[in-house]
Amino acid sequence: xxxxxxxxxxxxxxxxxxxxxxxxxxxxxxxxxxxxxxxxxxxxxxxxxxxxxxxxxxxxxxxxxxxxxxxxxxxxxxxxxxxxxxxxxxxxxxxxxxxxxxxxxxxxxxxxxxxxxxxxxxxxxxxxxxxxxxxxxxxxxxxxxxxxxxxxxxxxxxxxxxxxxxxxxxxxxxxxxxxxxxxxxxxxxxxxxxxxxxxxxxxxxxxxxxxxxxxxxxxxxxxxxxxxxxxxxxx
Amino acid sequence: xxxxxxxxxxxxxxxxxxxxxxxxxxxxxxxxxxxxxxxxxxxxxxxxxxxxxxxxxxxxxxxxxxxxxxxxxxxxxxxxxxxxxxxxxxxxxxxxxxxxxxxxxxxxxxxxxxxxxxxxxxxxxxxxxxxxxxxxxxxxxxxxxxxxxxxxxxxxxxxxxxxxxxxxxxxxxxxxxxxxxxxxxxxxxxxxxxxxxxxxxxxxxxxxxxxxxxxxxxxxxxxxxxxxxxxxxxxxxxxxxxxxxxxxxxxxxxxxxxxxxxxxxxxxxxxxxxxxxxxxxxxxxx
Numbered sequence: 001x002x003x004x005x006x007x008x009x010x011x012x013x014x015x016x017x018x019x020x021x022x023x024x025x026x027x028x029x030x031x032x033x034x035x036x037x038x039x040x041x042x043x044x045x046x047x048x049x050x051x052x053x054x055x056x057x058x059x060x061x062x063x064x065x066x067x068x069x070x071x072x073x074x075x076x077x078x079x080x081x082x083x084x085x086x087x088x089x090x091x092x093x094x095x096x097x098x099x100x101x102x103x104x105x106x107x108x109x110x111x112x113x114x115x116x117x118x119x120x121x122x123x124x125x126x127x128x129x130x131x132x133x134x135x136x137x138x139x140x141x142x143x144x145x146x147x148x149x150x151x152x153x154x155x156x157x158x159x160x161x162x163x164x165x166x167x168x169x170x171x172x173x174x175x176x177x178x179x180x181x182x183x184x185x186x187x188x189x190x191x192x193x194x195x196x197x198x199x200x201x202x203x204x205x206x207x208x209x210x211x212x213x214x215x216x217x218x219x220x221x222x223x224x225x226x227x228x229x230x231x232x233x234x235x
Numbered sequence: 236x237x238x239x240x241x242x243x244x245x246x247x248x249x250x251x252x253x254x255x256x257x258x259x260x261x262x263x264x265x266x267x268x269x270x271x272x273x274x275x276x277x278x279x280x281x282x283x284x285x286x287x288x289x290x291x292x293x294x295x296x297x298x299x300x301x302x303x304x305x306x307x308x309x310x311x312x313x314x315x316x317x318x319x320x321x322x323x324x325x326x327x328x329x330x331x332x333x334x335x336x337x338x339x340x341x342x343x344x345x346x347x348x349x350x351x352x353x354x355x356x357x358x359x360x361x362x363x364x365x366x367x368x369x370x371x372x373x374x375x376x377x378x379x380x381x382x383x384x385x386x387x388x389x390x391x392x393x394x395x396x397x398x399x400x401x402x403x404x405x406x407x408x409x410x411x412x413x414x415x416x417x418x419x420x421x422x423x424x425x426x427x428x429x430x431x432x433x434x435x436x437x438x439x440x441x442x443x444x445x446x447x448x449x450x451x452x453x454x455x456x457x458x459x460x461x462x463x464x465x466x467x468x469x470x471x472x473x474x475x476x477x478x479x480x481x482x483x484x485x486x487x488x489x490x491x492x493x494x495x496x497x498x499x500x501x502x503x504x505x506x507x508x509x510x511x512x513x514x515x516x517x518x519x520x521x
Contacts, residue, residue, distance in 0.1 A: 051414055077416035089411035091404045101397075102404045103415045148415070 004029045004156055004186050005050070010059035010069070011210075012049045019045045021210040023059070027156065032178070032187045034201035034218065036194070036232055042210040043190040044086055047158045050188075051083050052076045063156070078105070082149030086160040086190075088141045092134025096125050096144055099133045103148040110153055118147040121177050139170035146177065156186045163193040175200055194232060198222055206232070237369045242487045248375035250483025251382025252444065255437035256456060257463040257475045258389065259430025265406040265470020267423050269318055270325055272332040274434050275457030276339030277313070279450060281306045281435020282442045283347050286354050289439075295357040302439035303432045309339075310431025314424050336454060343450040356443040378440055385433065386476055393472060402426060406470045462501050466508045468515025478516060 005027040012020040020042050027033045035043045048054040050061060052073040061069040068076050077083065091099050104111055119126045122143040128136060133144060142162055149157050162178065163171045175196050178187065182200065191197040197204070201218040206227075214227060221227065260274050281302035289298025317335050321327040355361065356374040363372045393399035401422055405412045413419050441456065442448050463482055467474030482501050490497040508515060 053410055053414070072418075073410075073413040074416050074418045077414055083414040085411065085414070089408055089414070091407045091411070093407060094400070094404060098400055098403075102400045102412075102417075105416055152416070 002029045003027065004064060005188065006060075006062045007046075007050070008060045008062075010046075010049060010056045010061060012045055012054050012056050014045065014054060019054075019210055020049060020056075023049075023207065023210070023212050025205045025212050025215065027186060027188050028203070029155075030182075030186055031202035032182050032189055032200050034197045034204045035188070035190045035207055036197060036204050036221075037207035038232065039192070041207045043207050044160055045210075046207065047083070047085075047160050047188070047190055050076075050158060051081065080153070080155040082152060082154035082157045084142075084145045084149045084157065084159040084162065086164065088145040090133040090136070090141045090144055092132060094133055095130050096133060096136070097129045099144055100125075100148055100151055103151055105152050111151060114153070115147075115151050118150050121180060122147055139166050139173065142166060142170075142174055143177070146174070146181075150181060150185070154185060156188060157181070158188050158190075160190045161192060162189070163191065163196050171196060194228070237367075238491075240369045242491055243484070244371065244375050244379070246484035246487030247480060248378040248444065248483070249486060250480035251378050252437050252441050253456075253459050253463055253483055254382055254476050254479035255385060255433050255440070256460040257467070257479055258385070258472060259433040260457075260460050261464045261467065261470055261472060261475045262402070262406075262426050263430045264464060266402060266409070266426050267318075267322065268325075269322070269427075270328045270332065271313075271318065271430075272329060272457070273313055273317065273335040273339060274332075274430070274460065275453030275455075276336045277306050277309055277431045277434040277453075278438040278441075278456060279343055279448075279453030280309055280339060280438070281432075282438030282448055282452070283343055283352075285435070285439030286352060286442050286448060287347065289357075290354075293357075295360070295443075299436065299439050302435045306432035306435025307428045309435075310428040311424070313431065314427040318427065336457075340450045340453060349450070352448040354442040354446060354448055360443075374443060378444060381436075381440060385436070389472060398422075398425070459501060462505045464515075465505055466515060468517035471515065471517035474515055474517030 003026040008024050010020055010023040011018065023042070023046055035046060037043050045054055049056050052068070052071055056069045059069070060067060063079055063081065068079060091102065094102065100115065124140050125144055125147055128140065133141065136144060146159065146162065159178065162174050166174065171193065178189070179200050181187065189197065189201065198218055198221070204215060204218050204221055205212050206214040256274065256278055260271060263269050263271050284305040285298040285302030288301040289295050313335065317331055318328070321331055360374045360377050363370050393403055401412060401417055405419055405422055409419055438453070459482060463475055463478040466481065467478035482504065485500045485504060486497055489500045
């Protein structure tokens, strides 16, 4: 399988704190790769480092075999990486339509088709098209954030904790949408909710204390109770 | 009644001049989180270069154009050399932009001389006319008209164009805008230049309004603009307009009825807003 994204011994700091020490993993083209780990392990910082929002202090990050670790965030995004941050990053004063329009790099046929598809997937967004993003519910904001990242022709989507703070029924909906999306694009997912991660993930990496310490196929992890208890706190 | 109407026009004209200065300031703060104390310097350079050209050519319109071009150029230099190295550090921003403000102020004296310059409106904007019993001064109406026009153009750009959409999104969440593939630095520079041009426009319009020009005028006037930005809500364009009109009207009425309080009224308004609505009258939602 071809590797779309490759991190090799990546380190990153936030201010004076060393958050990532040694992150190495590969995201193959297609499917969902999940980053797992306890709170504060460095999962969100890893996604931010890939996007260039927290630049890597060491190591290499390649996307489609090209080094991106020294590039500015907007250049990285334009190489074909979409990002859904943990806080969703919705522009509260902008309407749902404007939130999507500001993300659209082109207004070609492909973009229109993707937008139509995503609006079918999340009919609420169509319904509240003229409503300010700040007035949406948590689940609707999450749908908007995912739609915004998907509307461009991105080859990789980085999605940070899409189930965070959502009611179980909404989590199901979001999970279903990611499942449908993974047929069309590659996804790197950070998720604390193991139930969700195990249902949509194909392979996983466990991050602990800023290092990747284990990886494998999701099916194997479900069987490995010792590993789950040790690093994820799930018994 | 005619007195109240006259004070109203006076207050609105002052308010519009403050708005033009505050509009750039609020966008620069909202989008870039930059406290630009050099804004008054852009105001005064716009005023001096515009008036210089106006008096040389006898064309007020050309004077306005020269002032705007000066604002754009000094805005570009200020953003690239003064502001860009201190993004994200408010203390350094205050020190360096205040220092640059003083440099711009002193350079005015070097280039144009330390003496005050008398400025009069062009002939076609001089004088007044009567509507019923009310005397309307042409130049004040002109300032109000320009203010409305600038507000309308800016609102059209902000609401109806892609660049406006990006600026509004950037005011709310810069990081997310970058993550969508937009070069926020380029947008910063553009907004800074437009803000500087608006300050310069305010300067050239203010010169015939006050009747004279002096180098320290920029710093004095920019304090009013800062008050307006705080009252209107940092980053809110509409908030700036309403706050500027409020400050302009309060100043005009107080100057007539309670002259001793005319300077204190702005501070009082700001204090009231800060106590009861610290985010300003209009809050930008993230």
